[in-house]
Amino acid sequence: MLGNHFDAWVYGAIDPNSGTSILAEVGRAFASTVATGWKPKRTLMFCAWDAEENGLIGSTEFVQEFAEVLKDRAIIYINVDLISSNQSLDVRTTPTVYQSVVEVAKLVANPMESEQKAGRKSVYDTWLKYFPSDTKWLPDYPKMIVPGGGSDHMSFLNFLGIPVVDMTYRNASWNSYPLYHSMYEVPYVNEHIFDVDNLAVHKAMAQYWAELARHYADAPVIPLNASTLARKLVEVYVSDIKVEVEGLKGKYPKEAEDARQQVSKLIKNAQDFLNVTQEFDANVALFKIPGFLKDDRTVGRLNRRLQKLEQCFINPSLGLAAHNPEKRHVLYSLSGDDSYEARVMANVFDQVSAFKNAKTTEERAKIGRQLAYQITVVQYSIQCATKLLQTKI
Secondary structure (H helix, E strand, C coil), X not given: CEEEECCCCCCCCCXXXXXXXXXXXXXXXXXXXXXXXXXXXXXXXXXEXXXXXCCCHXXXXXXXXXXXXXXXXXXXXXXXXXXXXCCEEEEEECHHXXXXXXXXXXXXXCCCHHHHHCCCCEHHHHHHHHCCCCCCCCCCCCCCCCCCCCCCCHHHHHHHCCCEEXXXXXXXXXXXXXXXXXXXXXXXXXXXXXXXXXXXXHHHHHHHHHHHHHXXXXXXXXXXXXXXXXXXXXXXXXXXXXXXXXXXXXXXXXXXXXXXXXXXXXXXXXXXXXXXXXXXXXXXXXXXCCCCCCCXXXXXXXXXXXXXXXXHHECHHHHHHCCCCCCCECCEEECXXXXXXXXXXXXXXXXXXXXXXXXXXXXXXHHHHHHHHHHHHHHHHHXXXXXXXXXXX
C-alpha cells in the first residue's frame, strides 16, 4: 500500500502536494508498466487520504473499518507525506524493514550534482552521510527512528501492527521546514528554490518509492527481516529495561524484586527469539537462491509468518487501559508530550517513571507489581513471535 494525503492548510505545494504529485506519477508509471504485460505477484494499492490535517481522520477511519481485511492481507504501508528539501532521504521505519529500505536506496541515482561530485553517487550514499548509523552492529545502515504520529502511517502500525515506512527528503538539521503550513507553500518554492534541476529530487523520490513498492510486491519471499527486530530487542529495547530495573532494585530491593525477576525471564525470551529468527532467516535465504527447489505452498507458509510477525506485538488491552484505542502496539506508541514522536515500550517506562516518583513504600510496591505486569505483556508478545517462526516450514 502506498499513501499520501491531499488536504492542506493553505496552498499545500509542499505539504502535501509534493508527495501527492509523486504518488500520482508512481501510479501512472506502474499502470504503464502493467500495460506492457508485467504483473506483480501481489496487489499494489494507492491511497489518497483526506482529513489528515484534522487528525488523520481519513486513514484512521479506513484502518478501523477494514481492520480484519488489512490484518489478513496487507504486507506493508509506505507513506510519503511531503518532501521539503534537496539534502537527503530520511526514512522512519521499524527493524524488520531496515534491510530492504537500505538495499533499494543503493539503486537510486543521487539527484544532486553537488553530491555526485563529492563521490556520493546514490541516494543511499548521501543518506548515510547526513544520517550516520547509531547502531554498532549495523554500521552501514543510516539512522532510522521509529515512525511517530503526524501522518497517515500511524494507524497501520500502532493499531494493526502492519509494517510501515514513512519517508521524506529533507534538511538533516531541520525537523520541519520554515514554510510549514504557511501561505507561502506555493509551486514556486518546489520548482525554483529547492528542486531547480527539473524537479530531480521529486523524480528520485518517485523512483525510490516505486522500487521499494515493487520490491515488496514482486519478491517471492516478502523481504521482511525477523532477526533484525530480534537483535534490536536484545541489544537495545530489553537492555534499556534491564538498566532501569537494576537501578530501581539497587535503591528499593524489596519493591522492585518482582520486576527484576520478570526482566530475567524477558532477557531469556528475547534471546530465544533471536536464536529462532536467525534460523528462520537462514531458511528464508535458501529460498532466495536461484534454482533452489521450492514449491508455492512452502513459500506461502513462509510469507504468512512474515506477514503476521509484527501483529504478535498488538495487544488491544493496552488501548483499553489507556482509554486510547490507537495505543495497541506493545513496542511502539506515540509520545505523550509530542504526538509526532514515537516511544518504545511506553507502558513499561511509564511505570518506571511512576515508581521513581512514588512517595510511599506502599505506593512503590503497588507500582512495582504493575511494572512487572507490563514486562510480562512484552514477554507474551515475544513468545507469540517465537512460536510463530519456530514451527518447521
